[in-house]
Structures are given as C-alpha cells and as structure tokens.
Amino acid sequence: MKTEDDNSNNGDSSSDASWPERNVNVVIAGLVIACIASLIAQFWWAPLFAEKHTEATHVETSHDDGSHDETAHDEHAHDKDSHDSTAHLHPAEFVIEEVFGFEAMFGFAAFVGVVFLGTGLRLIIMRDEDYYDS
Amino acid sequence: MILGALLLPFLGQRLSAWGALVLSSLSLVAFWTTPDFYAVTLNLFGQDLNIVRIDRWSWIFGLVFHLAAITASIYALHVKDTKQHVAGMIYAGSAIAACCAGDLITLFVCWELTAVSSVFLIWANGTESAYRSGMRYLIIQVTSGVLLLSGAIIHYQQTGSLVFENFLELEPGQRGAIGNLEFGPLLILIAFGIKGAFPLLHNWLQDSYPNGTATGTVFLSAFTTKLAIYSLARGFAGLEELIWIGCAMTLFPIVFAVIENDLRRVLAYSLNNQLGFMVVGIGIGTELALNGTAAHAFCHIIYKSLLFMSMGAVLHRVGTTKATELGGLHKSMPFTTVFCMIGGGAIAGFPLLSGFVSKSMIISAAGHEQMFSVWIILLIASAGVMEHSGIKIPFFAFFAHDSGKRVKEAPWNMLTAMAIASFCCIAIGVYYQPLYDMLPFETHYEPYTAAHVIMQFQLLLFAALAFVFLMKANLYPAEIRSTNLDTDWIYRRLLPRLIGHIGKIVQLIDSLFRLACLAMIKRFLNWLANSCGGRGWLGSTWSTSSMAFWAAVLLGVFLILYYL
Incomplete structure (x- = not known):
C-alpha cells in the first residue's frame, strides 16, 4: 500500500514541476522499506499466531501459523472436517507457506520469470506494427 | 431497458x-x-x-x-x-x-x-x-x-x-x-x-x-x-476441466501483456487473465470457490471498467494508448492518474481495495481443496497481474519517460464516472460485508487475517521490487511499436494464406494435369497418324495369306477357349 500511496501523492503534487522525476530514489527507497517492513511483519506476527492457535480452539489461523508443521497438517485436516463452517476462515494450508519470506521470494521470482518469458516470446511473435495491414 | x-x-x-x-x-x-x-x-x-x-x-x-x-x-x-x-x-x-x-x-x-x-x-x-x-x-x-x-x-x-x-x-x-x-x-x-x-x-x-x-x-x-x-x-x-482451462487462462495472457504496446490491449489481456481466476473458481465448484467467482466478477467489473475508463480518458485526450507514445501524463492528468492507480491496485489485489477481498476467496478455495499446483499457478498469476495492470499500465501511461505531451485533464463526466468506480473499489475493499451478503451462498470468509494481509503485501511489494530491479538493470523489455501475433494470426493470416496456397496448389495440379492430357492426346494423334496413315503399318496393304493365317489362329484360340 505504501508504494501506492507514495505514487498517488506524487501524481497529485506534481502538476508542473515533476516531483517523481526528481525523486525516483525516494520512491524506490519507500518501496524497499515497505518490502523490509513486510518481512519484519511476518517475523513479528508468526509467534503471535502460534500462541493464538494454541490458546483458542480455532481462531482465524493462517498460512504462516508457526504451529503448523508437517505432522500438524493432518490434525489440521481433521479440524477442517469437524468445523466445516469455520473452515472457510483458513486462507490456505500448505507447508511451503510457513517458510519465512516464501511469498516475497515467490513474488519476485514469478515477476522476473514472467518478464523473461515475455522477452523470449517477443523473438517468436513480434512483427511490424502494420503487419496485418500490409 | x-x-x-x-x-x-x-x-x-x-x-x-x-x-x-x-x-x-x-x-x-x-x-x-x-x-x-x-x-x-x-x-x-x-x-x-x-x-x-x-x-x-x-x-x-x-x-x-x-x-x-x-x-x-x-x-x-x-x-x-x-x-x-x-x-x-x-x-x-x-x-x-x-x-x-x-x-x-x-x-x-x-x-x-x-x-x-x-x-x-x-x-x-x-x-x-x-x-x-x-x-x-x-x-x-x-x-x-x-x-x-x-x-x-x-x-x-x-x-x-x-x-x-x-x-x-x-x-x-x-x-x-x-x-x-x-x-x-x-x-x-x-x-x-x-x-x-x-x-x-x-x-x-x-x-x-x-x-x-x-x-x-x-x-x-x-x-x-x-x-x-x-x-x-x-x-x-x-466441471473439473475448467480448473485447468482457467489456470491456462490466468497464465498465458500475463506473458503477452508484458510485451504488448497498446495499453488497452494490455488491459484486454489482463481481463482475460482475471476471467481465468473466475473459471478456476467455477471449476473448483465448492461454495467458497463459487462465492469467490461471483465476488470476483462483481469487483472485477468495477475495477476493470475503471481501468478502461482511465485509458479511455487518455485516448480521448491524447488520441492513442500506445505505451511508446505516452509517458509523463501525470503532470497534466493528475486525477486520471490517481484513479488509474486505484484501479491498478484493486486488480492487483492490494489489501483495502476490492480485488483483495474477492481474489483471495478463489485462491483460498484452491488451498482449501489442497490443490497445490492450482494454488501455485494462481500465485504466479497474482504476481503477473501486479506486473501488467498494477505497474505497467499506470507506469507507462502516466510516468516513465516524459513524452512531452501536455493535454487537458479528462472531461468532468469521465472524472465523475472514474471517481464513482474508484469509490466502489475502495468501499468494497474496506467494507466488504454487504458484498459477501449478496453472494450466492452464505459465507463466513474473513479476508483480513493479519497473516493473509502480510503475505499479500510480500507478494506484491516484492513483485514491484522486481520491476524496479529489472528497470534499473535494463532487463525490462523496452516498449516497441509492434504487433504481437496471437491466435488471431490463424484466421487473419494462416487461413487466408492457406486458402491462397491451396488455391495455388490446385491450380498447379490442374495446369499440370491439363498439360499432361494435352501431351497424351498429341502423342495419340501422332501415333494414329503414324500407324493408320498411308505409310503406317496398319494403313498399308497386307497380303491375303497373312490374313488367312491370323483368321486361323483366331479360330484356334476360340476352339481352345470353348473347351476350357
């Protein structure tokens, strides 16, 4: 959200003098800080979630729930059957999500992968702009 | 109506x-x-x-x-x-x-x-x-x-x-x-x-x-x-096959969107990708997934029209939506820029915007059904959405290199419409319960769990970071005026050409056949002329004895055939 805010503020404030053009690095720094903040947040929240989960029977657990290891997974499936109505509360249940920073790495890698695929695809399918007109 | x-x-x-x-x-x-x-x-x-x-x-x-x-x-x-x-x-x-x-x-x-x-x-x-x-x-x-x-x-x-x-x-x-x-x-x-x-x-x-x-x-x-x-x-x-059809639909358009120059076509690809999410939801077919599909369609219609409206405003003022010709428009169209970014954020699924509360339902449904590969594909697709709609559209239209174009802000009615749509995007993102109450099935889904929000931020922010990294490293594909082939090539080029080629081949075979026939007729005529003409062997006079001999041979053959 941070980047979103940063950029939209830029859009507003730079009607003649171009604020974002002069302050690209500020925007980037904001983004990097936001990235780090999101990692810290995960680090911060993970133990809290674990406690929550052990205290209550079924709180809104989530993917980075620390108490979920591979053995707990089966229990979890049990859980799901017995509380079918609350099962919708669980966003997703995969072991890999509990790896620290998984989504961060995944987002980065997927983005780069998609862009490189696109660049590769250009070799095959790119034609002149008026290809169909000629 | x-x-x-x-x-x-x-x-x-x-x-x-x-x-x-x-x-x-x-x-x-x-x-x-x-x-x-x-x-x-x-x-x-x-x-x-x-x-x-x-x-x-x-x-x-x-x-x-x-x-x-x-x-x-x-x-x-x-x-x-x-x-x-x-x-x-x-x-x-x-x-x-x-x-x-x-x-x-x-x-x-x-x-x-x-x-x-x-x-x-x-x-x-x-x-x-x-x-x-x-x-x-x-x-x-x-x-x-x-x-x-x-x-x-x-x-x-x-x-x-x-x-x-x-x-x-x-x-x-x-x-x-x-x-x-x-x-x-x-x-x-x-x-x-x-x-x-x-x-x-x-x-x-x-x-x-x-x-x-x-x-x-x-x-x-x-x-x-x-x-x-x-x-x-x-x-x-x-219908199970719909899951895989949907997965394919979420993936291939994001790759095409990366290299497309016309920003409205980028949006069309991204529309295709969003439909993929819904089709996956339909394929999974649980109450949560179907709810997710309905919710996603609802939000999608609003933020996608918002994005098309912002690009329409650009088209209306500048006269083109080609990324190569745009850039720096935030200076002259600040409101449109903001609205476009809200739309981009909503489609990418930033928390507090509408895409988040609906898309996560479908992804959760896939996770809930323990469909790991589907879930991974949807995550890749989410990062891809961030790429083409969350970043590419606003960045190349309103920021990027300054095209030097200074146009008027969009007309008031366009701005009003965009403002309404933006308001809906934010309202649904923040206050999603009315939407959830309208869904086909009763739901207790809770999108804003701390972990879910953090995860989504990680995914999107690091995707954005990847964009910065690629831009800095000059690895991001430059915008090029171009046409990218897609399946329309089949009916716009391949079929007409094929028909043309088939026509040519038919013509070739036809002309060869005619030539061959003509040559054969010519040869036959020659042979006829040679053999039956005055000097040919059939046309010349033969002796009576040879005729009698051949008649006897013929009768003999008949006799043998008769006994057989």
Missing part, C-alpha cells in the same frame, strides 16, 4: 446521453425492487419459457451490470453519437436480461442481442481496422450464439427440458469430468467458452476491445465476458 433504448433516438443528440443515464438508473430501481426469486413464464408455441428468473446468482450479476451501465453512461455523457448510446443501452439491457433468463432459448436470444448491439460500439470508431475487427468480433460472437442454440436444441431433444441449470446435475462441492457431458451441453460449453475467452478461443477479445471507442470499450469490458462467466457458473460449476 431494451425497449427504452429504442426510444432514445427520439430524444435528440444532446439529450440521448442523459436519457441513457436516466434509463439505466430507472432500470436499477426496477431491478432493486423486484422481489427475490421472481419468475415470469410465458407460453410460446406450446413451450413454457422461463423468461425471468431472479435468484441469488442473477441478482448479484444483474446488480453489478446495472452499476456498470450507470457508470459507463456517466462516462459517455459527452458523446454526441446517439447510435452509440442506443447500442450501449441495448447491450447492457440484453446482458441483464440474459443473466435473468431461466431457459436456454431466452438466454440465446439475449446472447445474440448482446453480440449484435455491442458490435456497433466497435464500429462507431469509424476506422477501417475497427470495421474489420468488428466484423471478426461479430462473426465469432454469432458463432457462439449458434452453437448455444444448437446445443440447446440437442439438449431439449434428449431431455425434454430447456431449463437452464447445472448440466452435470452437481450440487456445490461436487465435481464431475467433461466425459459425463452429453453432446448438447458440450456444444453449449464451447459457446460459453468462446464468449468467456477460453485459451485459443480468446483472441476476439484482444482483437476487438482495443478497437472500440473510448467509451464503447468501457461498456464492452463489463458485459460480454462476465455474462459468459455467469452462464458457466450456472451451467458447469464443478
């Missing part, structure tokens, strides 16, 4: 735009006050037709179609072309009628009406390429309608029923394979697939939408494909 649209031309040029707005608002009031589970049946040619059937599915789609029609009419207030308003209203009206249709024949009629009325929004652009593209669009859409009708007729002959319900007779949560489908429903599935832009059937979308008028494409983006999603959800929920 359709009938009202036919009255619009009499209002004159200036008033018809307002007329469209009033009409869609009136229609919304009428729709709102319609009781739940309202149904109208009509007996036509001895066949009971369920013309109107409004249940929870119809309700949510009907409502969002109305909202889209109203914002699009506000957006189009400045347009003086009555034809476009009439087409837009008929189009919206028939889409709404289609999602309230209770039987296949009514559905078919509305289906074709949407096709025929919407093509005028493309043709209204007036250029040669828009005309051609509209023609291709019309042919493909009408084909889809014809398939639907044939499927409906076959289905009727087999089952004796025209009621539009799940063809697999599945309850939510059950799944069935495509092999269980009869031939009729299979045809209907293909018809829906064409309209829903399934992979390989998708290209009419990217072909026609960027060719529509600035305002027309806003209409186009809202109705046709979502009507297909609605129909799929009603007719084929729980």
Whole structure:
C-alpha cells in the first residue's frame, strides 16, 4: 500500500514541476522499506499466531501459523472436517507457506520469470506494427 | 431497458446521453425492487419459457451490470453519437436480461442481442481496422450464439427440458469430468467458452476491445465476458476441466501483456487473465470457490471498467494508448492518474481495495481443496497481474519517460464516472460485508487475517521490487511499436494464406494435369497418324495369306477357349 500511496501523492503534487522525476530514489527507497517492513511483519506476527492457535480452539489461523508443521497438517485436516463452517476462515494450508519470506521470494521470482518469458516470446511473435495491414 | 433504448433516438443528440443515464438508473430501481426469486413464464408455441428468473446468482450479476451501465453512461455523457448510446443501452439491457433468463432459448436470444448491439460500439470508431475487427468480433460472437442454440436444441431433444441449470446435475462441492457431458451441453460449453475467452478461443477479445471507442470499450469490458462467466457458473460449476482451462487462462495472457504496446490491449489481456481466476473458481465448484467467482466478477467489473475508463480518458485526450507514445501524463492528468492507480491496485489485489477481498476467496478455495499446483499457478498469476495492470499500465501511461505531451485533464463526466468506480473499489475493499451478503451462498470468509494481509503485501511489494530491479538493470523489455501475433494470426493470416496456397496448389495440379492430357492426346494423334496413315503399318496393304493365317489362329484360340 505504501508504494501506492507514495505514487498517488506524487501524481497529485506534481502538476508542473515533476516531483517523481526528481525523486525516483525516494520512491524506490519507500518501496524497499515497505518490502523490509513486510518481512519484519511476518517475523513479528508468526509467534503471535502460534500462541493464538494454541490458546483458542480455532481462531482465524493462517498460512504462516508457526504451529503448523508437517505432522500438524493432518490434525489440521481433521479440524477442517469437524468445523466445516469455520473452515472457510483458513486462507490456505500448505507447508511451503510457513517458510519465512516464501511469498516475497515467490513474488519476485514469478515477476522476473514472467518478464523473461515475455522477452523470449517477443523473438517468436513480434512483427511490424502494420503487419496485418500490409 | 431494451425497449427504452429504442426510444432514445427520439430524444435528440444532446439529450440521448442523459436519457441513457436516466434509463439505466430507472432500470436499477426496477431491478432493486423486484422481489427475490421472481419468475415470469410465458407460453410460446406450446413451450413454457422461463423468461425471468431472479435468484441469488442473477441478482448479484444483474446488480453489478446495472452499476456498470450507470457508470459507463456517466462516462459517455459527452458523446454526441446517439447510435452509440442506443447500442450501449441495448447491450447492457440484453446482458441483464440474459443473466435473468431461466431457459436456454431466452438466454440465446439475449446472447445474440448482446453480440449484435455491442458490435456497433466497435464500429462507431469509424476506422477501417475497427470495421474489420468488428466484423471478426461479430462473426465469432454469432458463432457462439449458434452453437448455444444448437446445443440447446440437442439438449431439449434428449431431455425434454430447456431449463437452464447445472448440466452435470452437481450440487456445490461436487465435481464431475467433461466425459459425463452429453453432446448438447458440450456444444453449449464451447459457446460459453468462446464468449468467456477460453485459451485459443480468446483472441476476439484482444482483437476487438482495443478497437472500440473510448467509451464503447468501457461498456464492452463489463458485459460480454462476465455474462459468459455467469452462464458457466450456472451451467458447469464443478466441471473439473475448467480448473485447468482457467489456470491456462490466468497464465498465458500475463506473458503477452508484458510485451504488448497498446495499453488497452494490455488491459484486454489482463481481463482475460482475471476471467481465468473466475473459471478456476467455477471449476473448483465448492461454495467458497463459487462465492469467490461471483465476488470476483462483481469487483472485477468495477475495477476493470475503471481501468478502461482511465485509458479511455487518455485516448480521448491524447488520441492513442500506445505505451511508446505516452509517458509523463501525470503532470497534466493528475486525477486520471490517481484513479488509474486505484484501479491498478484493486486488480492487483492490494489489501483495502476490492480485488483483495474477492481474489483471495478463489485462491483460498484452491488451498482449501489442497490443490497445490492450482494454488501455485494462481500465485504466479497474482504476481503477473501486479506486473501488467498494477505497474505497467499506470507506469507507462502516466510516468516513465516524459513524452512531452501536455493535454487537458479528462472531461468532468469521465472524472465523475472514474471517481464513482474508484469509490466502489475502495468501499468494497474496506467494507466488504454487504458484498459477501449478496453472494450466492452464505459465507463466513474473513479476508483480513493479519497473516493473509502480510503475505499479500510480500507478494506484491516484492513483485514491484522486481520491476524496479529489472528497470534499473535494463532487463525490462523496452516498449516497441509492434504487433504481437496471437491466435488471431490463424484466421487473419494462416487461413487466408492457406486458402491462397491451396488455391495455388490446385491450380498447379490442374495446369499440370491439363498439360499432361494435352501431351497424351498429341502423342495419340501422332501415333494414329503414324500407324493408320498411308505409310503406317496398319494403313498399308497386307497380303491375303497373312490374313488367312491370323483368321486361323483366331479360330484356334476360340476352339481352345470353348473347351476350357
């Protein structure tokens, strides 16, 4: 959200003098800080979630729930059957999500992968702009 | 609404735009006050037709179609072309009628009406390429309608029923394979697939939408494909193959979107990708997944029209949406920039914006069903959405290198429409409960769990970081004026060429054959002349004895044959 805010503020404030053009690095720094903040947040929240989960029977657990290891997974499936109505509360249940920073790495890698695929695809399918007109 | 649209031309040029707005608002009031589970049946040619059937599915789609029609009419207030308003209203009206249709024949009629009325929004652009593209669009859409009708007729002959319900007779949560489908429903599935832009059937979308008028494409983006999603959800929920079709749909357009230069075409690809999410949801077929599909369609219609509106505003002011020609527009169109970024954020699924509360339902549904590969694909697709809609669209249009273009801000009516849509995006993102209450099934889904929010931020922020990294490292593909081939190449180049080639080959074979025949006839004539002419061996005089000898031989042969 941070980047979103940063950029939209830029859009507003730079009607003649171009604020974002002069302050690209500020925007980037904001983004990097936001990235780090999101990692810290995960680090911060993970133990809290674990406690929550052990205290209550079924709180809104989530993917980075620390108490979920591979053995707990089966229990979890049990859980799901017995509380079918609350099962919708669980966003997703995969072991890999509990790896620290998984989504961060995944987002980065997927983005780069998609862009490189696109660049590769250009070799095959790119034609002149008026290809169909000629 | 359709009938009202036919009255619009009499209002004159200036008033018809307002007329469209009033009409869609009136229609919304009428729709709102319609009781739940309202149904109208009509007996036509001895066949009971369920013309109107409004249940929870119809309700949510009907409502969002109305909202889209109203914002699009506000957006189009400045347009003086009555034809476009009439087409837009008929189009919206028939889409709404289609999602309230209770039987296949009514559905078919509305289906074709949407096709025929919407093509005028493309043709209204007036250029040669828009005309051609509209023609291709019309042919493909009408084909889809014809398939639907044939499927409906076959289905009727087999089952004796025209009621539009799940063809697999599945309850939510059950799944069935495509092999269980009869031939009729299979045809209907293909018809829906064409309209829903399934992979390989998708290209009419990217072909026609960027060719529509600035305002027309806003209409186009809202109705046709979502009507297909609605129909799929009603007719084929729980069809397992749809999961994989949907996965393919989420993946391939993001790659195409990276390298596409026309930003409205990028949006068309991203539309295709979003449809993929919904199709996956339909395929999974649990209550959560179907709820996710309905919610996602609802949010999607709003933020996608918002994005198309912002690009339409750019088109209206600058005259092009090619990334190579744009850039630096945030200086002169600040409001449009902000609205576009809200739309981009919503489609990418930033928390507090509408995409987050709906897309996560579908992804969670995949996780809940322990479909790991589907879940991973949807995550890749989410990062991809961030790429093409969250970053590429706003960045290349409004930031990037300064194109030096200084245009006026968009007209007030466009800004109003965009503001309404932006407001909806934020409102749904923050206060999602009313949306969840409207969904086809009761839900207790909670999108804002701390972990979920953090995860989503990580995914999106690091994707954005990747963009910065690639830009800095000069690895991001530069914008190039180009045409990228897609499946439309098959019918725009391959088939005509193939037909041309086949023609040539036929011609070649034909001419060779003629030559050969002529040569043979010539040789025969020569031989005849040589042998039967005065000096030939058949034409010359022979002795009597040789004749008698050959006659005896002939008789002998006869005698032997006779004894055999």
